[in-house]
Amino acid sequence: MVEYRIDRRSGVATYVQIVQQTKQALRLGLLEPGDKLPTAREVVEATAINPNTVLKAYRELEREGLVEARRGLGTFVRKSLSTAPADSPLRADLDAWAARAREAGLEREDVAALFTSVLDAHFADFKGDA
Amino acid sequence: MTDTAIEAAGLGRRFGRRRAPALDGCAFRLPMGRVCALTGPNGAGKSTLLALAAGLLRPTEGTVTVLGTTPAAARERLAYVAQNKPLYPQLTIAGTLRLGRDLNPRRWDARTAERIVEEGDLDPGTKIRALSGGQRTRVALALALGKRPELLLLDEPMADLDPLARHQLTATLMADAADHGTTVVMSSHVVAELEGSCDHLLLLGSGRVRLAGPLDELLAAHTLVTGRAGDALDPHTVVESRTTGRQLTALVRPAGPLGDGLHGDRPSLEEVVLAHLRAPDAPPLLLDAREAAV
Numbered sequence: 001m002v003e004y005r006i007d008r009r010s011g012v013a014t015y016v017q018i019v020q021q022t023k024q025a026l027r028l029g030l031l032e033p034g035d036k037l038p039t040a041r042e043v044v045e046a047t048a049i050n051p052n053t054v055l056k057a058y059r060e061l062e063r064e065g066l067v068e069a070r071r072g073l074g075t076f077v078r079k080s081l082s083t084a085p086a087d088s089p090l091r092a093d094l095d096a097w098a099a100r101a102r103e104a105g106l107e108r109e110d111v112a113a114l115f116t117s118v119l120d121a122h123f124a125d126f127k128g129d130a
Numbered sequence: 131m132t133d134t135a136i137e138a139a140g141l142g143r144r145f146g147r148r149r150a151p152a153l154d155g156c157a158f159r160l161p162m163g164r165v166c167a168l169t170g171p172n173g174a175g176k177s178t179l180l181a182l183a184a185g186l187l188r189p190t191e192g193t194v195t196v197l198g199t200t201p202a203a204a205r206e207r208l209a210y211v212a213q214n215k216p217l218y219p220q221l222t223i224a225g226t227l228r229l230g231r232d233l234n235p236r237r238w239d240a241r242t243a244e245r246i247v248e249e250g251d252l253d254p255g256t257k258i259r260a261l262s263g264g265q266r267t268r269v270a271l272a273l274a275l276g277k278r279p280e281l282l283l284l285d286e287p288m289a290d291l292d293p294l295a296r297h298q299l300t301a302t303l304m305a306d307a308a309d310h311g312t313t314v315v316m317s318s319h320v321v322a323e324l325e326g327s328c329d330h331l332l333l334l335g336s337g338r339v340r341l342a343g344p345l346d347e348l349l350a351a352h353t354l355v356t357g358r359a360g361d362a363l364d365p366h367t368v369v370e371s372r373t374t375g376r377q378l379t380a381l382v383r384p385a386g387p388l389g390d391g392l393h394g395d396r397p398s399l400e401e402v403v404l405a406h407l408r409a410p411d412a413p414p415l416l417l418d419a420r421e422a423a424v
Binding site (some may be wrong): 006039040044050052 | 302328346
């Protein structure tokens with residue numbers, strides 16, 4: 001089971017927060033295929049958010065094929081989210097890049113800004129969304 | 131059956147001929163199952179609108195339809211909690227809930243009402259007059275939810291609750307909405323209090339509807355723009371704009387892609403509402419026209 005934490009000041013839409021936190025739980029292995037997501041009632045009793053928001057988030061997760069709603073039973077995880085393992089070549093590339101950035105005299109925030117702008121350029125569709 | 135909880139057409143209410151109307155030409159539609167935030171500055175007409183929908187006031191112009199019928203005919207299926215939470219001071223909490231049961235013999239849900247009282251650590255033997263403002267609110271909500279209403283009209287329900295009670299009671303309201311599909315209308319002038327629990331918005335100003343519709347669609351229709359002073363904002367509809375030094379900040383309803391040099395951000399509910407309150411002449415935006423049946 002996963003517990004959602006809603007940050008009302010984050011500026012991120014509440015349903016997006018639920019989508020993101022579910023994905024994060026999938027990436028971290030806190031949720032595995034077959035696991036049941038909390039019911040809308042359980043989520044709203046704990047968080048005092050609107051039940052339609054929870055259902056909207058679950059529909060979005062369903063649309064992405066990550067969960068499925070089983071009538072009268074609840075919403076269940078269908079597949080986990082693979083993530084690049086810690087020792088993947090991608091990580092090694094990024095590691096080397098970060099080292100070069102530091103040698104070039106960039107501060108942590110400069111690197112973060114650069115990284116975010118490259119991310120935005122390559123993943124424009126997902127900008128600001130889940 | 132109807133899919134509309136409240137529909138107002140040309141709805142107006144005057145108190146005395148010389149005074150400006152409290153409500154004037156209000157038209158909106160609230161679908162069933164929504165949790166609607168009713169907001170606006172003091173004197174905007176929020177309480178008048180709720181009292182009209184509850185059937186406690188009669189309109190002086192136009193009509194309001196509630197649960198497909200007149201407010202009077204829907205009386206049994208709706209619950210209304212007024213701002214001053216009127217209860218009988220000499221009754222005990224248990225006596226108040228018994229009264230609720232006797233007045234609503236076919237609908238009364240004793241478990242729900244008792245649970246709300248228990249959550250607040252209230253002794254059912256306590257007289258209403260001995261309760262604090264927040265405790266009275268809790269009992270008033272227990273009475274309202276015990277009625278198992280299809281439509282719940284709450285006038286400033288959270289105003290005198292401490293943060294824990296506010297969270298608990300909002301959660302109780304939301305759980306009720308999840309279980310029974312109850313339509314809820316909550317008024318408040320503290321917008322931040324409503325964000326998160328509401329999915330529909332009605333913003334009143336000077337007795338008129340200024341914003342109405344599903345919350346996320348209203349938010350999506352607005353963009354918070356920053357640019358350099360002197361940048362052109364047309365063809366977008368400008369709600370509010372100001373310049374600070376060389377910087378231009380504006381809330382607009384975009385009519386296409388933003389112009390060059392303009393940066394757009396998604397506004398929060400509070401930013402959208404505040405901008406409209408600061409700009410009382412901004413055009414209204416009503417997105418609550420009949421939605422296609424799903």
